[in-house]
Amino acid sequence: MWDYSEKVMDHYRNPRNVGAIDDADAIGVAGSLTCGDQLKIYLKIENNIVTDAKFQTFGCGSAVASSSILTEMIIGKTVEEVKKITNKDIADELGGLPPEKMHCSVMGYEALEDALKNFNKEEYVDLDDLLGHKPQEQKGKIICTCFQITEELIWDAIKQNGLKTVEEVTNYTKAGGACGKCKSIIQDIINTYYNKQQAEIDKLTPTQWILKVNNVIETQISPELQKDGGDIELVDIKNKSIYVKLKGRCSGCKNSTMTLKNFAEKVLQDSLGTDITLIEVK
Amino acid sequence: MTQKLIYLDNNATTKVDEKVLEAMLPYFKEEYANPSSMYNFSKKSSDAIKEARATIRDFVNAKDEKEIIFTSCGSESANTAIRGVLNYNKTKKHIITSKVEHPCVLNLYQSLEKQGYRVDYIGVNSNGELNLEELDEAVCEDTALVSIMWANNETGVINPIGKISEIVKSKNKDTKLFVDAVQVAGKIPIDVQANGVDLLGISGHKFHAPKGIGALYVNSKTMITPLIIGGHQERGKRAGTENTPYIVGLGKAAELAQSYLDYEVTEIKRLRDKLESNILSKIYNARLNTGVANRVPNTTNIGFEYIEGELILLHLSDLGICASSGSACTSGSLEPSHVLRAMNVPFTAIHGSIRWSLSRYTTEDEIDYVIEKLPNIIEKATSISPYQKELQALKELRK
Numbered sequence: 148m149w150d151y152s153e154k155v156m157d158h159y160r161n162p163r164n165v166g167a168i169d170d171a172d173a174i175g176v177a178g179s180l181t182c183g184d185q186l187k188i189y190l191k192i193e194n195n196i197v198t199d200a201k202f203q204t205f206g207c208g209s210a211v212a213s214s215s216i217l218t219e220m221i222i223g224k225t226v227e228e229v230k231k232i233t234n235k236d237i238a239d240e241l242g243g244l245p246p247e248k249m250h251c252s253v254m255g256y257e258a259l260e261d262a263l264k265n266f267n268k269e270e271y272v273d274l275d276d277l278l279g280h281k282p283q284e285q286k287g288k289i290i291c292t293c294f295q296i297t298e299e300l301i302w303d304a305i306k307q308n309g310l311k312t313v314e315e316v317t318n319y320t321k322a323g324g325a326c327g328k329c330k331s332i333i334q335d336i337i338n339t340y341y342n343k344q345q346a347e348i349d350k351l352t353p354t355q356w357i358l359k360v361n362n363v364i365e366t367q368i369s370p371e372l373q374k375d376g377g378d379i380e381l382v383d384i385k386n387k388s389i390y391v392k393l394k395g396r397c398s399g400c401k402n403s404t405m406t407l408k409n410f411a412e413k414v415l416q417d418s419l420g421t422d423i424t425l426i427e428v429k
Numbered sequence: 430m431t432q433k434l435i436y437l438d439n440n441a442t443t444k445v446d447e448k449v450l451e452a453m454l455p456y457f458k459e460e461y462a463n464p465s466s467m468y469n470f471s472k473k474s475s476d477a478i479k480e481a482r483a484t485i486r487d488f489v490n491a492k493d494e495k496e497i498i499f500t501s502c503g504s505e506s507a508n509t510a511i512r513g514v515l516n517y518n519k520t521k522k523h524i525i526t527s528k529v530e531h532p533c534v535l536n537l538y539q540s541l542e543k544q545g546y547r548v549d550y551i552g553v554n555s556n557g558e559l560n561l562e563e564l565d566e567a568v569c570e571d572t573a574l575v576s577i578m579w580a581n582n583e584t585g586v587i588n589p590i591g592k593i594s595e596i597v598k599s600k601n602k603d604t605k606l607f608v609d610a611v612q613v614a615g616k617i618p619i620d621v622q623a624n625g626v627d628l629l630g631i632s633g634h635k636f637h638a639p640k641g642i643g644a645l646y647v648n649s650k651t652m653i654t655p656l657i658i659g660g661h662q663e664r665g666k667r668a669g670t671e672n673t674p675y676i677v678g679l680g681k682a683a684e685l686a687q688s689y690l691d692y693e694v695t696e697i698k699r700l701r702d703k704l705e706s707n708i709l710s711k712i713y714n715a716r717l718n719t720g721v722a723n724r725v726p727n728t729t730n731i732g733f734e735y736i737e738g739e740l741i742l743l744h745l746s747d748l749g750i751c752a753s754s755g756s757a758c759t760s761g762s763l764e765p766s767h768v769l770r771a772m773n774v775p776f777t778a779i780h781g782s783i784r785w786s787l788s789r790y791t792t793e794d795e796i797d798y799v800i801e802k803l804p805n806i807i808e809k810a811t812s813i814s815p816y817q818k819e820l821q822a823l824k825e826l827r828k
Contacts, residue, residue: 156743159740159743160744162813165813176815180735180776180780183737183765184737185815187815202813203813203814203815203817204813204814204815205735205736205737205780205814205815206737206740207737207738207739207740207743208739208740210737211813324764325764
């Protein structure tokens, strides 16, 4: 039995915005019958705003829930806002998904990306109508031949979700989940991604590095702590050791170590793409 | 509010029969003696085990109760049989099995392949029936073991074990035949002698004994190297202090199952057929995955085209109905059932395949309830499918 959130259950029980839009301005497809899940998303876009969105899904409970909530998330948003939505946003909005089901949120992201790409073409031809079916869009090199997963999708999933292991990549993209032959290539992609991240960090001057770290603290960590009446301040950086001071209600809070390790350090690591150690200065 | 529970997943596990539990209880309480001890206090435990062994002997129609070994489960029975035969015949490196075996067996063969064994996996046709010609061709001088399940857990399709034994023995009389009988025990009669079986495994929780007890039949002509080495229990074939209450439970469950065999082929089969024929006639995108194959009386495997199995199971579960699916999404394995794939069930139906398995506790009211509720559930899942054109075409076709 999967551990589904209440919200996931609500959405597969009562999916919102089901169906097709006959005069859609953009249609996106992800997945296939062979793979066991497919999502088709229809968008109505007026004056650069998504005025309507509908979906059809062949898939499990979490695939239906991901599709359903995605339509709710995008209606009323501008195309630019919609473009910023990641699979993580979809999963977060659902109150989380079991790790093995994260690929359902990725399917939502893929379908949306596909739709917007079609929308941006000056003259959009619906290949679905033209050929009687929708061919799989090939974005770059196929890594997992069983599930037709491209390098680009794996790269995106690593970047958006801070994935570190092959198992995580499989949970998020399905790649490597069938015959498993591509697992070593996936490991190479993970290594390449983090080496590249590291190389970029190494190129930074000490001042640039400090600014980068401080930016994450100020825009991603501090606002969250402020919600609970606390705050955080950068004190010093010595290479990968980041010294911070907890303020307000965070200082002296008995859960502050957990906040530091489970939340702040994780956000920093994911955003910076490298291992750092967060140290509290009392 | 207590929700209705309609349990149609009896190939996964079954409810423990009250009579089985009752028979077991004294051996948890007052009769706790180690059956191997020398004092009078242990006599009742050792007698109870003897009696259970005799019951299992009759249950599978073995010649001698010495041919019965108690184990902890179906997987242990299979591991003891397979490794036991191979380790005893170290020079032979060839094994034959089928593509649709239970994962507990298939995963073991995959690990044996890595250790240098050559394994042939015999295919099945679209109804799930074993390709006997392929089997015939595969048996050779080097074949130590042929391992075939009596009935498949997902489809219920029965393999002709007597015929399989004939084929194997006529090609190589020294090749041993291990039969995984987990899915037939309590559903159809088992006769190891009439069917030329050398080793056979059963698991208690599939026929109303508790989880954690199984048995292995090894005929007197077959030698095995034990898997668990230690004390002298089970005539040295399986060390470890006897699990008296569970062995007693297994014996009682086998005795009851034997008495219900007629009920299986009459009443349970009638209810299964009722469920099956109603689903197939009421739901246009339903497909019987096993065609005309001979099956155990309690199982039906039906594919619902262009929809996904987990979604069906979730909607069923909301109504208290328990079934299982060959879909990838339910297992977390990402790949759909290896059994349905071996049968070449089309991709339109494989992900939406549901297994329904009944037991002697299944009632007519329960079957009627499922027949009443299922069409709406399928309609709900179908209405959100992106394959509306294909579904419409199917609807026209099945009219």
